Amino acid sequence: MKLERGKIGSALIFAALIATLALLSFGTVSAAEQHYVNPGESIQGAIDNATAGDIIIVRDGTYTESIAVNKRLTIQSENGADLTIVHAVDSHIFNITASHVSIIGFTIEEASNGCGILIWDVNNCNISNNIVSGNYNGVYLSKSSRNLIYRNNVLANKNNGIILKEGSTYNQIIKNTAKNNGNSGISLKDSNDNRITNNDLSNNVNYNGIDLTSSNNNEIRNNTANYNHYNGIVLLTSSDNNTIANNTAMGNGNRGIRLNASDYNRIIDNDASNSTNYDGIYLSSASNNEIRNNIANSNNGEGIELRSSNENIIANNTAKNNTNTGIYLKNSNDNKIIDNDVLNNVNYNGISLSSSNNNEIRNNTANYNHYNGIVLWTSSENNTIANNTAMGNGNRGIYLKKSNNNEIYLNNFVDNANKNAHSNESTNVWNSSSKITYSYNGSTYIDNMGNYWGDYTGTDGNGDGLGDSPYIIESDKDEHPLMVPWENYLTALFRT
Secondary structure, three states: OOOOHHHHHHHHHHHHHHHHHHHHOOOOOOOOOEEEEOOOOOHHHHHHHOOOOOEEEEOOEEEEOOEEEOOOOEEEEOOOOOOEEEEOOOOOOEEEOOOOOEEEOOEEEOOOOOEEEEEEOOEOOEEEOOEEEOOOEEEEEEOOEOOEEEOOEEEOOOOOOEEEEOOOOOOEEEOOEEEOOOOOOEEEEOOOOOEEEOOEOOOOOOOOOEEEEOOOOOEEEOOEOOOOOOEEEEEEOOOOOOEEEOOEOOOOOOEEEEEEOOOOOEEEOOEOOOOOOOOOEEEEOOOOOEEEOOEOOOOOOOOEEEEOOOOOEEEOOEEEOOOOOOEEEEOOOOOEEEOOEEEOOOOOOOEEEEOOOOOEEEOOEOOOOOOOOEEEEOOOOOOEEEOOEEEOOOOEEEEEEOOOOOEEEOOEEEOOOOEEEEEEOOOOEOOOOOOEEEEEOOEEEEEOOOOEEOOOOOOOOOOOOEOOOOEEEOOEEEOOOEOOOHHHOEEEEEEO
16 A cells, blocks of 8 residues: 655654654753664664664665664654565564654564564654554554554554553544454553544454443544444443544444443444444443434444443434334333434334333434334333324334333324334323423413324314324323324423
């Protein structure tokens, strides 16, 4: 893969500026000396002869050595990574044990038992415009902070492309390409407060585009994590308070975005579509997360799935054309499912709850799904279903089985193919349990409010917008059916 010559030139200028600023920060010191390395000479020899703050320029050629960088230096190629290649001898190629080191513009390859670049317990290093390939790990940071990993191509390494471990914090991983690595493109473990932006993390062979384990307060933004073997973006084992925003995670083998036992994360404005085997967005044992403004379309499972996950907000998402259900909750309680478009899901339902209690399902559109618009089954109880529209579904607008004590009001159930509603072994409240103040045809009323049923045939003798006879739903009934869709009632949206 070619690196643009202009970008290399910019990086060299940037590196020289960093070196100059570093020298100034140490007060009165001698000017940085430049050392040139020619083919047949040793980069390590130049390092050994250099003084902290010097610049080492490596001329075009192929160099075979393992390089220990133990002082503050800028080490850069003269003409870029395509022309300046460093092969491994045995273990790591660049082993950096000093802070304020810059490695710029090399091809770094074939450390099959080690790392292309190892950064160990140091800070403020700059790794830019390199090609790092064929190593066990590409770029490896341990106990290292405030480093810049910028515009590298990290390709076909046996394990991970870029890995941060053991308390590596406040690093910036920006505009890298990490593809075709044996495990994940970028992997963080026990590493907090890092910024990972504008990277291409696609086609990694055995695992994920990017994964975080026990890593908190990281920003994962504007990355592309497509066509990875397992998942696009993964948060595991108490990875909390991270922001996952504006990423594309499409066409991955399992899921676009997965959270497991990770809480208080913000999953916002991502595209998690076209997963090959499972879901767009999947939460397991994950609580107090915000899943907002995402696209989860055309996945070969659910669009968004929650299992044993509580107190999450699922809002303003689109879940269309998924093979199974648009939004699915199992054993998940106290979640808010609000303002989502859940349409045209292929084999099952728009929104489905199984053994899930005390959830709020409000203001969603669940139309034209293969089976039902909204489903509550297997002891899904004490949920609130309000201000939704379920129209044109292949079976029912809403379907309940063995689910009791749910409050269902101010919804539109219209033109569903079989029935607008089905209630099996369930007893629920099909209108607001308390009175609502509302306006209808210019007058204000206070009453309990039910739902709008497209096939209701009753009359409204007193003109209050509520039917005079109930709408019958098997053994249940809506005592206060609406005469027109709920949007036509100007409700105060509070109960008196």
